[in-house]
Amino acid sequence: MPYTTEEGGRLNNFAREPKVYTAEPPTDRQKQNYIILGITAAILVGGLIFVAFSVSNVS
Template identity: 50%
Template structure:
């Protein structure tokens, strides 16, 4: 794929070539389940990081 186009006279046109547009597929049930698992893991990790930060700062009273 070229990153440029040529006009009828053979001159280069250095404007960006537009990508082909396509419709995205809806996520399947397996994809949705995987997204939910990743979100749950992320919440646990962020909560753990916050807990470590609070304990390390000595602000747990």
């Protein structure tokens, strides 16, 4: 662990820095999966909203 000594003899402990790497652009397969997941999420949210309105108007 990297320690530094400050005034008065106090030790200061710094966190270890993570390795830095460059992000890679998504592959065509990953893009396709993002689209499928987005459509699925939109359908689920739309279904939840539909059910909420259906239940709230029952009286």
